[in-house]
Amino acid sequence: xxxxxxPPSMDCAEGRAANLxxxxxxxxGNEYVYWYRQIxxxxxxxxxxxxxxxxxxxMASLIxxxxxxxxxxxxxxxxxxxxxxxxxxVRVALSNFGNEKLTFGTGTxxxxxx
Amino acid sequence: xxxxxxxxxxxxxxxxxxxxxxxSPISGHRSVSWYQQTPGQGLQFLFEYFSETQxxxxxxxxxxxxxxxSNSRSEMNVSTLELGDSALYLCASSFTANTGELFFGEGSRxxxx
Numbered sequence: 135x136x137x138x139x140x141p142p143s144m145d146c147a148e149g150r151a152a153n154l155x156x157x158x159x160x161x162x163g164n165e166y167v168y169w170y171r172q173i174x175x176x177x178x179x180x181x182x183x184x185x186x187x188x189x190x191x192x193m194a195s196l197i198x199x200x201x202x203x204x205x206x207x208x209x210x211x212x213x214x215x216x217x218x219x220x221x222x223x224v225r226v227a228l229s230n231f232g233n234e235k236l237t238f239g240t241g242t243x244x245x246x247x248x
Numbered sequence: 249x250x251x252x253x254x255x256x257x258x259x260x261x262x263x264x265x266x267x268x269x270x271x272s273p274i275s276g277h278r279s280v281s282w283y284q285q286t287p288g289q290g291l292q293f294l295f296e297y298f299s300e301t302q303x304x305x306x307x308x309x310x311x312x313x314x315x316x317x318s319n320s321r322s323e324m325n326v327s328t329l330e331l332g333d334s335a336l337y338l339c340a341s342s343f344t345a346n347t348g349e350l351f352f353g354e355g356s357r358x359x360x361x
Contacts, residue, residue, distance in 0.1 A: 168348045177252070177338050177352030178291070221291075225348045235281070235304055236348060238291035 143243040152209040156222030159203040171218040252353035266327040269356045273341030280322040285336040298345040
């Protein structure tokens, strides 16, 4: 799996958009970008994923650069409950031979400030 | 729809003992993965099961083992516990075998004394 680089920590004011960057300059053409978050003492929670197009769901938006070497997770209106560690993961899509593991890095600790 | 259920949530063991952790996936999910989380190593993949077969294994010693039953429930076992096995053990399930969208339980926190 390609390696990802994320800033160790970020702060964001409550109500503002939180933009979390991720660098994955060695990503391969068949690797997806996944985002998870982990709120303290809970299991990781899936947020969103994408291959090359921008994606949006009820939780967040994912913007992937045209060369796919970096991406940004956007939480449009951050709340205190969004305080968590956010993990950017790249994962190859396999065929039918089992689930490729997720390789979690150290992530970004996002703190939402009241 | 009930989420992934892990039992027990907390347990304390002593060195040399063995432990069995249980995971009930979301109804209809057939793939179960296990991860270990420690402050020093972060989240590390242990193994993954689909249709009662181990499909993928992480880089852990043979003391760590698992299995999956016909109802997709899974157990993992750690024998001859060491202090370094103290960790949060997380189980995740998914509907298919080829997806990165996993649903994690809240984990079983193991303390080895």
